[in-house]
Amino acid sequence: MIAIVDYGMGNRRSVEKALEHVGAQPALTADHDVIRSADGVVVPGVGAFPEAMRRLRATGLDEVVTERAEAGVPVLGLCLGMQLLFESSEEHEGASGLGLLPGRVTALRGPRVPHIGWNLVTFRRDARLVDGLGEAAAFYHVHSFVCEPEDEGDVVGRGEYGARFVSIVERGNVMGCQFHPEKSSRDGLALLRNFISVPTHPVAA
Numbered sequence: 001m002i003a004i005v006d007y008g009m010g011n012r013r014s015v016e017k018a019l020e021h022v023g024a025q026p027a028l029t030a031d032h033d034v035i036r037s038a039d040g041v042v043v044p045g046v047g048a049f050p051e052a053m054r055r056l057r058a059t060g061l062d063e064v065v066t067e068r069a070e071a072g073v074p075v076l077g078l079c080l081g082m083q084l085l086f087e088s089s090e091e092h093e094g095a096s097g098l099g100l101l102p103g104r105v106t107a108l109r110g111p112r113v114p115h116i117g118w119n120l121v122t123f124r125r126d127a128r129l130v131d132g133l134g135e136a137a138a139f140y141h142v143h144s145f146v147c148e149p150e151d152e153g154d155v156v157g158r159g160e161y162g163a164r165f166v167s168i169v170e171r172g173n174v175m176g177c178q179f180h181p182e183k184s185s186r187d188g189l190a191l192l193r194n195f196i197s198v199p200t201h202p203v204a205a
Helices: 012-021 032-037 049-058 061-070 080-084 185-196
Strands: 002-005 026-029 040-043 075-078 086-089 101-107 115-123 136-143 145-149 155-161 163-171 174-177
Touching: 002 012, 002 032, 012 026, 012 185, 026 032, 032 061, 040 061, 040 080, 040 185, 049 061, 049 080, 061 075, 075 080, 080 086, 080 145, 080 174, 086 145, 115 163, 136 155, 136 185, 145 163
Parallel strands: 002 026, 002 040, 040 075, 075 174, 086 101
Antiparallel strands: 101 145, 115 136, 115 155, 155 163, 163 174
16 A cells, blocks of 8 residues: 655645556555555645645654654655755745755756656656666656755655756655656556555665
């Protein structure tokens, strides 16, 4: 069972249908106990970083997601959800994030913002999320901000839109993609199928 964290922002139903399509049992939920019992956690998101973090904190969902990540449960952030995994964002008034990955979120500097459309993502290393996808794949992006990981080792794939930007990250059981896999046809579904096959690895105290 895969818990889709429902804090009121994101393509939640589309993500739910995509996970069903690849054989998962998704649960769109804000119930802490359901999330705690899940085999994996997906954090979706469309909108502004500060508002998303306000909603997560108001419901205590930030603590639950962090708890599950620290327990070794696979966590996947999608689009804005990937940005929330990082320590902070400069969007609007700025805000602190979940802090599961070191780094920050900054404004995209491209020819036209927001960046909307298909973009080729080149993989810089092997990772479970992109297993079987070759050296590159095209995914559907919609974003005005980009993640800047502190650790280059967390970067799996980059796209290019005026300049290179980070599109996929993976550090242990914490993963993220800047695009919408649920809107990215065959390769997006393959990425979600890879995610649901990632086992839980308890983190040593």
